[in-house]
Amino acid sequence: MNNIYDRATYILAVPDLHLSYLKGVSKKNSDTIEGSSEYRVDICYLIEGDTYALAEVEEDFLNYIDVPKDPPALRQLLLHYTDYFAHSFMERKEHHYSYCPVRALDHICETTTRSRDHHHGQNVIKDSKEVIGELHQCHETICPLEFFVSSSDRETEIDLIRFDNSNWKSKILERSDRIQQSMEFLVDLVKDWSSRVWVISEFNIAKNKNNLKYWFTQLSLTYRDFMAYDHTKRELTFFKFNFHYSSLSGTIINTPYYYVNQDKSENTSVGSTTPNSIYKRFHYTLNHQLSKQTFLEMILSSKTSRNEDRFYSILPISEYAKEKAQVSRWKINSMVSVKLKLYEVMSTKDRLALFFWSANNNAVKKGVLPTFATSTLPLAFKTELLINIMTTISSNFDLGDPFSIMLLKDTNHSEISNDANDSDSDSDDDDSNRYYLRLKPKEYYVVNDDDYSEASIDLLKESIPLCKRLGIHDASTATLKIVSIPAFQKDGFDRVVSEYKLHLYFLILVGCFVKNKWIISCKHYQNYPHTESYLRWYKDDGEYKKPVKAFKIY
Incomplete structure (x- = not known):
């Protein structure tokens, strides 16, 4: 199969090839696709970023719905001072917090036609x-x-x-809504299509020759459409994706507005002061999904019916390609086994990225062993950002030392067992609960015994049953400790926290220093440890001697 793609002049991607199925999923889908069909030419030019063609199409639209040409200012105001045309679709505009787009449109209509x-x-x-x-x-x-x-x-x-x-005002609103809904729908289709493991493999093959084109069947013109748009003298062709250059990379990918989260709710969280540019959002998503995903994102956020396919499809396009020959021996049968194998074969920086991703405050932690491999990973977590900054700022770990984070297996099975009330059918009763990570940070923080808050007491109480299963038989709120481990050292943190919100990159452990056994807590209740006064700071050359140099995390 790879030979076919390697020899291809172009590889054509069609994210909505299953269009009939999509229409049948919901009436909302069907209505959105109908909107795409009605304004397919507008959407094609919008995706291409062809401002001249868009200007012509929008002028034709204004003529078609009989927007008055007198006074001339009316059309200029509609096109450039509302959120309903290409000027707003393509550019990210900052509005005053009191701006109301519908009221602005009403005002333009009223003030320019009042004399009529x-x-x-x-x-x-x-x-x-x-x-x-x-x-x-x-x-x-x-x-x-x-x-x-x-x-x-x-x-x-x-x-x-x-x-x-x-009624041209309502037609303006209808067109704008349909185009924006269609573009958002195309964004979702791109994300869904580009998250399938074998698709990831295919478009990464296309990256080598930079020969990927894409199309959406819902934008295809019928014979009737060709007649209607014949006057434009423009040919609608497949879109080409350029892996080597993106005109949006500088203006979008480095913009916090788009970098916080690809999720729509995040992008629109700033309200009407920052309308979402659907053109930029579409191309940001396309660029990120096809050329900016990290190895971890591709292998863990992708969709597949067989977990071993994550390795078969993604390993060959990564720095770990030599491991593909071993996949059949790994007995991959669950996401836990996928993560455990990744901790074993990846580099130190990638292991740390997976670890902090699994322990992130937005991860859904189930209190199941091994706690570093059983959480549900948050899609918004930025592994690329974490890795990049760990290699340039003061990392809390020696990235050149493979012993900074290592996956090991506990040989003392009697120490890790079910308690009296535990069922043998639990999901963490298999061999995977014998694994632990040996983590060696340069510095960490411990909550002072005298400063336990109500939240920290609750955290300890919730951790007692799992700690007892690890062999900490005297586990209680009096004997367990709470440790915070940041991704970055204190000296390098203050320089970048305001720009990158790096306070998201820390984890909380609960366990015992005497036995040196720890679990990732199910809840985050602290701010970034550098800012808290109730924490004792331990580092290699610090005032206090470290109780342990390396944590065993189960």
């Missing part, structure tokens, strides 16, 4: 309109409220045509 046709006679709505007529008087030839009821016999055909043509 206010001489019509007074109409009073009657019939079941009689009730409305008592509440509302209108000076328009046809009152918009008149159509609230199903029949009306006063208007002429010419009046109806004029009324329909005057």
Whole structure:
């Protein structure tokens, strides 16, 4: 199969090849796809970033819906001072927090047409309109409220045509909504398609020759569409993705607004002051998914029905390609076995990235052994950012030392057992609960016994059952300790915290110094340890001697 891709002139990706299925999933999907079809030419030019073609299409649209050309300022205001046209679709605009896009559109319509046709006679709505007529008087030839009821016999055909043509404001809103919903739908399709393990392998083969093109079947033109758009004299072709260059890389990928999270709720969290540029969001997602994912993201965030396929498809395109020959011997049968094997074969920096990803405050930790391999990983975690900064800032670990973090297996099985009330069918009763990580940080922090808060007491209580299973038989709130381990040393942290929010990169352990057995806590209750006064700071050359130099984490 790889030979076919290697010899191909171009590799064509079609994320919505299953379009019929997508339409049947929900009415929302069907409506969105219908919107894509209606404005397919607009969307194609938007994806291409062809501002000249978009300007022509939008001028045609304004003509089609009969937006008045007089006064000339009306169209200029609509195109450049509202969020409903290409100027806003493509550029990230900062608005005042009080800005309301619908009200702004209303204001443009009112102020630029106020001098038009206010001489019509007074109409009073009657019939079941009689009730409305008592509440509302209108000076328009046809009152918009008149159509609230199903029949009306006063208007002429010419009046109806004029009324329909005057509804151009609602048509502007409809077009904008449909295009934005369609673009968001395409973003979701790109993320879904590019997260499949074998697709990842395919587009990484395309990266070698930079020969990937992509298309969406919902944007294909019918014969009728070709006739309608023939006047444009422009050919709609497959989109080409350039792995070697992205015009958006500097303006988007380094912008915190887009870097915080790909999730829509994060991108729009700043409210109306920062409208989401759907053009940039689409290309950010495409660029990130196809060329910016780390090895860990590709192998752990991808979708597959067989977990061993994660290794078969991703290892050959990584620095660990030589390990592929061993996959059949690894007996990969679960995500836990995937993570354990990664801790074994990866480099020190990648092991640390996986460890902090698993222990992140947004990870769903289940209190199941091994605690460093059983949590549900948060998709928003930035492994690339962590790795890059660990290699340039004061890392809390020696990245050149393979012993900084090592996967080992406990040979003393009697020490790790089920308690009296535990069922033998538990998911962590297999051989995987014998594994532990040996972690050697340069510095760490311990909560002072006299400074336990209510939250820390609750954390200790929740950890007691699992600690007893590890052989800490006297585990209690009086004997267990809470340790915070940051990814970065204190000396290098303050220089970058405000820019990168690196306080997200720390973990909390609960355990015993005497037995040196620890688990990742199920909850984060602290701020970054550098900022807390109730913590005792231990480092190699510090005031206090380290109780342990390397933690055994189960």
